[in-house]
Amino acid sequence: MSLPHLMTLDPPYELGDEAATFTFGGWTEVDDEDAPNVTLTINGRPAPVQVYPRPQVRNHFPGIQVRGVIATVDFADLLAGIDLQQARGGFLIEAELGSDHRSRVFEYAVSPGWMRRVFGDGPRARAVPPAHLQIRVAGAAAGEYNRTGEAxxxxxxxxxxxxxxxxxxxxxxxxxxxxxxxxxxxxxxxxxxxxxxxxxxxxxxxxxxxxxxxxxxxxxxxxxxxxxxxxxxxxxxxxxxxxxxxxxxxxxxxxxxxxxxxxxxxxxxxxxxxxxxxxxxxxxxxxxxxxxxxxxxxxxxxxxxxxxxxxxxxxxxxxxxxxxxxxxxxxxxxxxxxxxxxxxxxxxxx
Ligand SMILES: C[S@@+](CC[C@H](N)C(=O)[O-])C[C@H]1O[C@@H](n2cnc3c(N)ncnc32)[C@H](O)[C@@H]1O
Missing domain, CATH: 3.40.50.150 (Vaccinia Virus protein VP39)
Structure with a gap:
């Protein structure tokens, strides 16, 4: 089975009504710790991202180079004017972490209150099953449940x-x-x-x-x-x-x-x-x-x-x-x- 790249963004996988801003945190393998090339896009929009040392992760995976990742996103600001037509089955956040040649998408469900707060009258929030039901059918790649399902x-x-x-x-x-x-x-x-x-x-x-x-x-x-x-x-x-x-x-x-x-x-x-x-x-x-x-x-x-x-x-x-x-x-x-x-x-x- 093909393994996902060594990179992760932390849960929660559901953003509640109050989460108008959210701090994505995680880590990723990089080609060169001294010159990391790390990007984060939220539903296709580039988000400002900072990297920092994560020696404890590197110690856990000997032989790889690692950087911590942190990005605080104001959703109303970042997603202003976004094309919502594609969200026919309901909207969800797709955060794509990139690092040199690697990339991986992490999905975050949003609540109906979050939708009203960020978009006003927009499409509905995508109904996403709880994490354990995603894992039951899609294995470890639970953060990619909808994306792999769409494909x-x-x-x-x-x-x-x-x-x-x-x-x-x-x-x-x-x-x-x-x-x-x-x-x-x-x-x-x-x-x-x-x-x-x-x-x-x-x-x-x-x-x-x-x-x-x-x-x-x-x-x-x-x-x-x-x-x-x-x-x-x-x-x-x-x-x-x-x-x-x-x-x-x-x-x-x-x-x-x-x-x-x-x-x-x-x-x-x-x-x-x-x-x-x-x-x-x-x-x-x-x-x-x-x-x-x-x-x-x-x-x-x-x-x-x-x-x-x-x-x-x-x-x-x-x-x-x-x-x-x-x-x-x-x-x-x-x-x-x-x-x-x-x-x-x-x-x-x-
Ligand atoms: C790997 S999951 C795939 C689920 C779904 N087809 C998808 O791709 O999202 C396999 C599914 O088959 C179901 N399953 C296994 N044996 C079954 C049976 N005899 N009748 C109905 N469902 C069954 C399991 O409960 C599980 O939900």
């Missing part, structure tokens, strides 16, 4: 489009394994005529989505094994990002059959498998996969809040072509094309 949503949309399933037509779309609705909150504002549904086993994530994203889609909890609470042949398109990468083989087959049941004939399922070069897979997994094409890593770390069956599954392309063509035509398998870590799989229901 994945755009990619899924482009893949569906290329296969003849343009969202512009306004269809019935399911996000299976939607978590707290990250993809739907990226797609729904762009496609108001699509009826989005989200299903997940994670009751806490679904409760959050039902409360925060009700105008974007209909969210429901589903059991660990089928059925889903939908009638036969209702969906034109199903997205399922990074779900089959976490299921044992018997669950996988049960869910492939169930997704087929709720898809219309000829409709499309876009899902993903792990790319072996993006993950540090243990030798025994690669050996097992060399034998059968499938490996389930049942001693991989558990994920807080999810059931113990939820570990890591690895599939070879050949396995997918042979075993997933049960009621589906395997249209295409991508190469390292989703979230920097996964390969897309496009299945057409026959």
């Amino acid at each position: 994945a949503a755009k990619r899924l949309e482009a893949l569906a489009d290329a296969a003849g399933f343009s969202l512009a037509r306004g269809q019935n779309v399911l996000d299976f394994g939607c978590g707290p609705g990250r993809l739907i909150s990226a797609l729904a504002p762009r496609h108001p005529s699509v009826r989005f549904h989200g299903a997940d086993i994670d009751a806490e994530a679904i409760a959050w989505a039902q409360a925060a994203l009700a105008d974007f889609g209909a969210f429901t909890v589903n059991p660990h094994l089928p059925p889903l609470p939908y009638a036969d042949e209702v969906f034109d398109l199903i997205f399922s990002l990074s779900t089959f990468t976490h299921m044992p083989e018997d669950h996988q087959f049960a869910w492939l059959d169930e997704l087929r049941r709720v898809l219309k004939p000829g409709a499309l399922l876009v899902t993903t498998i792990m790319n072996p070069f993006a993950y540090d897979l243990p030798a025994k997994i690669m050996e097992q996969a060399a034998d059968t094409g499938f490996a389930y890593w049942d001693d991989a770390a558990e994920t807080e809040g999810l059931p113990s069956f939820y570990r890591l599954a690895y599939h070879t392309h050949d396995y997918v072509r042979r075993h997933w063509a049960r009621g589906f035509e395997v249209l295409a398998i991508g190469g390292h094309d989703l979230n920097d870590t996964q390969d897309s799989v496009l299945l057409r229901r026959v």
Whole structure:
């Protein structure tokens, strides 16, 4: 898995009503401590930033050069006249820390009171799930939850489009394994005529989505094994990002059959498998996969809040072509094309 650059800005990840000014603090690796080249932009606007020594961080990561970073921002001043049109799904702060060739974006949710204070009558604040729900679906890069979700949503949309399933037509779309609705909150504002549904086993994530994203889609909890609470042949398109990468083989087959049941004939399922070069897979997994094409890593770390069956599954392309063509035509398998870590799989229901 590609590691984020060694740089951080500290939480809080939500700016409350009173935070008209805020001091961003953190540290970053630099090429040269004596001539650091550190920048900070807030939603594209350059912010004044100061650097200072952080020997204790440098001692923690021997061999790298480090500078502390501090920037106090008056938001009304810095963001005056900013184009708010892009914030269709709701506004949030994107702070991009740059250091020589490195850069990383950190997201800060804002409260409705913060929006009124800084912009007066502006767009709404973006609904962002609490940090532990972000971490549950997006791993350690919690500060980039929306950004990585936007990128994945755009990619899924482009893949569906290329296969003849343009969202512009306004269809019935399911996000299976939607978590707290990250993809739907990226797609729904762009496609108001699509009826989005989200299903997940994670009751806490679904409760959050039902409360925060009700105008974007209909969210429901589903059991660990089928059925889903939908009638036969209702969906034109199903997205399922990074779900089959976490299921044992018997669950996988049960869910492939169930997704087929709720898809219309000829409709499309876009899902993903792990790319072996993006993950540090243990030798025994690669050996097992060399034998059968499938490996389930049942001693991989558990994920807080999810059931113990939820570990890591690895599939070879050949396995997918042979075993997933049960009621589906395997249209295409991508190469390292989703979230920097996964390969897309496009299945057409026959
Ligand atoms: C890595 S997360 C990805 C979440 C979401 N697709 C996204 O990209 O933001 C995997 C999700 O799959 C869900 N999941 C795993 N097995 C499932 C199942 N059998 N039915 C529904 N959801 C499942 C988990 O609860 C979790 O929310």
